[in-house]
Amino acid sequence: MARYVAIIADGNRRWAQGQGLPVQAGHDAAGDTLSARIRDAARLGVKELTVYVFSTENWSRSNGEITALMGMLCRRLASETPELHRDGVRIRFLGAREGISKELAEQMDRSQALTDGNERLTLYVAINYGGRAEILRAAERFAAGGEEEFVRCLYEPGMHDPELIIRTGGEHRLSNFLLWQSAYSELVFREELWPDFTRECLEQSLLEFAERNRRFGGR
16 A cells, blocks of 8 residues: 555646636636545545645646636635644645745645644645756755755655655646656556546555555666
């Protein structure tokens, strides 16, 4: 069973278009799916779940979509953090704060502070995150030493490297996600668009991981 799992939650806009709905409906449905899968992951024994929510490349989208998405993230965090706290979920964030609205940044701080002592599952939310940007930032802070010292310069030095990375939406690439941490991650690509990613899909992905033989370069 994978204890450390990361998800590239792709396909929200395509899902909305396929339903004949506005883009924001896709993001709303994605939020519902994420809430459900966080709880499923905890029940299935996952200890760390990292979710790619907003990348550094997503700033190229329209101002209207970005504003709506940031507002939704802020509202979701405000409304769902208390329940996640009761469920023993610890919330942390990956990414740069530059460009993020003041309201969202303040809510991120509140969510993180409230849940900081929880131990059942740690949820890492990647907002304004890019793998290359993280490595460049770490390189600027890195003084000397080996990999352990370099890891201390990453956004979340305490985060384990993901054993499994799941990508939905039918695409087969990492899209600048956890480039340092994914060196030995197993990859599972799913055809479902993220709003259609059910508990059964998560269980199937975990089972596929469990059936693989991880050698880490050995025989």
